[in-house]
Amino acid sequence: MDETPLTTPGFVGKRRRDSGALPPGQYLTKDFPVLSAGPTPSILLSAWEFSVVAENGATRTWSWSQFRELPSEGITTDIHCVTRWSKLGTHWEGVSIDTLLRDVETSAGFAMAHSYGGYSTNVPLADLRSGKAWIAFRFDGKDLEPEHGGPARLLVPHLYFWKSAKWVRGLSLLPQDEPGFWEQRGYNMYGDPWREQRYTGD
């Protein structure tokens, strides 16, 4: 990838990276850093809704209590942030996107996740299906804290973590891929950490 590997004079490094388990350019953290584009929204469960809007406009909506009646599952997964931290073996509980899409008729290839607060991010629909993505509402056995996206966030752990939209309120299904919030601002349309797709065109 680099035309001219440059050695930095006098730099030795600490080699904290456990390179086996980590995608390229990532380092391990035991903390759970918070990064957001704006204030943390406070969302009342009584007002919370989650919607799936198909490309023909057909909409399915769940209230919090309806959502929590859906079958959920435990998820143990590694997560990788584009700001280069990775956290291994995180524990979540969430509702599989497959469950939410079960009765939705669609031939869309893409989805845009929308959040309370105005954030959005795009993900190919195939990356949300087949047990690869969830709407998560618990982390480490506790209700998901607002600063980490509570009451519920998208969890798509095989992509960089900005795709796992905090404070998620719905998915729009789209025939064509469109850029979301960060994708319009220099970040990659797909975001595969193992191919180090951080920025536009990587």
Place this chain on the structure above:
Amino acid sequence: MEGTAVHGRLSWHVAKVVDRRTETETARTLVLDVPGWPGHEAGQHVDVRLRAADGYTAVRSYSIASAPNGERVEITIELMLDGEVSPYLVETISLGSPLEILGPIGGWFIWTPDQTEPAQLIAGGSGIVPLMAMIRTRKNAASPAPFRLIYSVRSPNDIYYAEELRQLEVEASGVGVTFNYTRVAPPQWPSTPQRIGPSLIKATAFASSQNPIAYVCGPTGFVEVASRLLTQAGYDASRVRTERFGPTGTPDSRDDAAVGGAGALPADSR
């Protein structure tokens, strides 16, 4: 406007350190000459890559401190004692050394001179860095946009760019500067050291009726508090832009890794 900051694919540049400045006992500014630098906007950041002789690399993000100025780019780095990259950049690197940088990165936490609305800046510690780039860019562009800065530090010794900030007040520059001290205040300071709170916002920030835009940068806990104070003061949440760094709730133990010596990275969820 925003969204136009990054075009196409970013590339790595080999910069050269042409000057070093001491900001505090633990913070240094590196002045870099970056051949081929495409320019940047105030608030953006760069990735810095260090490579050991055996090929091992470490990459960290740092906010740009300088206004756009040709191929000159300045970054300010806070020393993290257990860090991997900041000790090298603060203590080891010498004048003339090469340094690989990627950027500019980020298209949300930016201020551009075509903005005319009041801008409320709030910095915690090294979170001043991208906000200083905004203040400098405003000055270079002779922008009339009213700016106010609230800069919270532990003690007077922790103030970055101290002389330049003092000059802003002397010059009636249109940038109001308010310091807040959390541990040690200067002699004769009217209040005891304290964290930022509603009374400080009420007394010194733009009123929400002036429809300001706000930029808040610092450790996570600080940004959570400051952005909440602004929304409680009536600021429109969609006009409060934040950059956070460091692990949750433990700003004092943050590693340089986490992002900014210098509040670099925008984003969530990221």
